[in-house]
Amino acid sequence: MVARTSLISRRTAQKFRQAAISAAGSVKIKLLLFCCFLFTLTLLASRTPSFLGWGQQSVPLLDRTSSKGYTLLINTWKRYDLLKQSISHYTSCPRLDSIHIVWSEPDPPSDALVKYLNQAVKSNAGNNHYIELAFDINKEDSLNNRFKEIKNPRTDAVFSIDDDIIFSCKSVEFAFSVWQSAPDTMVGFVPRIHLINRSKENENSYIYGGWWPVWWTGTYSMILSKASFFHMKYLRLYTNEMPTSIMEYVKRNRNCEDIAMSFLVANATGAPPIWAKGKIYEIGSTGISSLGGHSDKRTECVNRFVSEFGKMPLVPTTVKAVDSRGTWFW
Numbered sequence: 001m002v003a004r005t006s007l008i009s010r011r012t013a014q015k016f017r018q019a020a021i022s023a024a025g026s027v028k029i030k031l032l033l034f035c036c037f038l039f040t041l042t043l044l045a046s047r048t049p050s051f052l053g054w055g056q057q058s059v060p061l062l063d064r065t066s067s068k069g070y071t072l073l074i075n076t077w078k079r080y081d082l083l084k085q086s087i088s089h090y091t092s093c094p095r096l097d098s099i100h101i102v103w104s105e106p107d108p109p110s111d112a113l114v115k116y117l118n119q120a121v122k123s124n125a126g127n128n129h130y131i132e133l134a135f136d137i138n139k140e141d142s143l144n145n146r147f148k149e150i151k152n153p154r155t156d157a158v159f160s161i162d163d164d165i166i167f168s169c170k171s172v173e174f175a176f177s178v179w180q181s182a183p184d185t186m187v188g189f190v191p192r193i194h195l196i197n198r199s200k201e202n203e204n205s206y207i208y209g210g211w212w213p214v215w216w217t218g219t220y221s222m223i224l225s226k227a228s229f230f231h232m233k234y235l236r237l238y239t240n241e242m243p244t245s246i247m248e249y250v251k252r253n254r255n256c257e258d259i260a261m262s263f264l265v266a267n268a269t270g271a272p273p274i275w276a277k278g279k280i281y282e283i284g285s286t287g288i289s290s291l292g293g294h295s296d297k298r299t300e301c302v303n304r305f306v307s308e309f310g311k312m313p314l315v316p317t318t319v320k321a322v323d324s325r326g327t328w329f330w
């Protein structure tokens with residue numbers, strides 16, 4: 001009887017001890033959480049200049065007033081709401097200098113549309129900031145129109161964009177500053193890759209890879225012109241130096257002008273493009289990339305262009321440019 005009582009009390013004591021240990025454990029977790037909280041506060045505090053005796057120092061501001069901005073080159077086709085939305089958005093971005101709307105519709109832009117866009121540009125640009133707005137009217141409907149040479153351009157930088165996607169001004173500014181560090185290169189938000197077709201004996205067969213292989217391998221070799229910066233000189237090269245067979249192919253198939261541009265730039269530089277991190281907002285959903293059979297056609301383009309160029313000019317890379325203000329650790 002005595003022995004049993006002591007056994008029970010020993011078990012109870014053990015239970016109590018375990019409870020005490022786990023209570024101590026939860027106290028530790030709370031302490032840890034509290035430490036994390038303090039750490040976060042410290043980090044946030046460190047971002048104010050007075051912390052760590054930074055009262056007398058500050059980072060130089062990026063120069064927003066420099067005359068060297070960029071030209072927005074936007075391709076559009078009978079989607080006036082999207083066009084209005086895009087233009088209204090981008091005119092609020094600080095270093096936008098000029099807007100060229102690539103117009104390939106049979107009818108010229110309506111007076112109402114022109115008036116609306118002019119108004120949007122004026123009201124968003126602010127007082128001491130002039131933004132040029134131009135419609136580049138084309139007689140024939142061809143995807144090559146989107147890379148027609150711009151006569152008397154106001155900037156060296158082109159920001160080429162589709163009318164159905166929008167990037168925040170912060171992302172655009174960031175990509176622009178990456179481009180300024182490498183003005184011969186294409187810099188943009190939508191990376192793609194060319195893969196080697198291993199099932200073929202012939203070594204020069206390639207496959208067009210969409211976002212999935214880029215995500216899986218972290219490797220890319222093209223930046224799509226639906227959202228990218230490049231130098232104004234490439235419009236001149238595309239218009240005047242691109243092999244006519246490629247221009248014809250793009251026009252006939254209504255596809256792959258962006259792959260052709262990637263080939264052109266890669267062939268001129270011998271270097272890969274740069275993928276910049278950015279937030280994308282799709283505002284339309286009728287793009288050709290959502291149609292089936294798209295990938296096969298793109299693969300055909302890549303192989304066709306390789307034979308026209310006489311080599312594969314695209315260079316793969318794994319570099320991704322990110323804004324260091326958005327990353328906590330090195």
Ligand SMILES: *[C@@H]1O[C@H](CO)[C@@H](O)[C@H](O)[C@H]1NC(C)=O
Nearest residue numbers: 197198199200205206207299
């Ligand atoms: C790879 O090449 C083979 C042989 O030409 C072809 O049948 C196959 O469709 C190619 N693969 C892709 C994904 O294009």
Ligand SMILES: *[C@@H]1O[C@H](CO)[C@@H](O)[C@H](O)[C@H]1NC(C)=O
Nearest residue numbers: 241242243264267268308309
């Ligand atoms: C590719 O680059 C070479 C060497 O710079 C040049 O001679 C050739 O014209 C370029 N090809 C195209 C199609 O631009």
